[in-house]
Amino acid sequence: EADIYQTPRYLVIGTGKKITLECSQTMGHDKMYWYQQDPGMELHLIHYSYGVNSTEKGDLSSESTVSRIRTEHFPLTLESARPSHTSQYLCAVRTSQGNTFGSGTRLTVV
């Protein structure tokens, strides 16, 4: 099993600001994922990583970027936030028990 942490839990930020959403895990799992979910809508994979220095774009095009410098951390960055980026962002790790998700970050860009 994995403990996975996302911060912040909620974020309200102005248009044009740079933001980084944090995702960290404690068990050293290689495979990590970022999903985007609009209210009442399905989840869409936007980024994934198979390990350190590995990052790939997911099925849904996103203006965000990710990095994986350390196994434990998989941060997501938006260089210039826009209202269209308002959504919930969910991070997950792949374990032997399937995928485990963090609590998510609800981002609002005003």
Added chain:
Amino acid sequence: KQEVTQIPAALSVPEGENLVLNCSFTDSAIYNLQWFRQDPGKGLTSLLLIQSSQREQTSGRLNASLDKSSGRSTLYIAASQPGDSATYLCAAHFGNEKLTFGTGTRLTIIP
């Protein structure tokens, strides 16, 4: 294209009844299937994982089945309670490393 479908989109059931949630998928070469629960505005909580070699998994009042030949999975909830109200999502690994999600069934248990 590998797809996962959940019907109905919403379901209301009186407290105490048993119920079944349905999930269908288009590719029989499924690696595993996972059921999640999501409360409003929250993350996903894993309920059950079924490997492709398994037919069912049980946890408490929950039982999930997998039939690869028909492309179907079901989540059975026994003796439903108001606390079971949530959106239930199924998701499949089709041999790649990415989960494909269904659109979910929003379940309401009526006290």
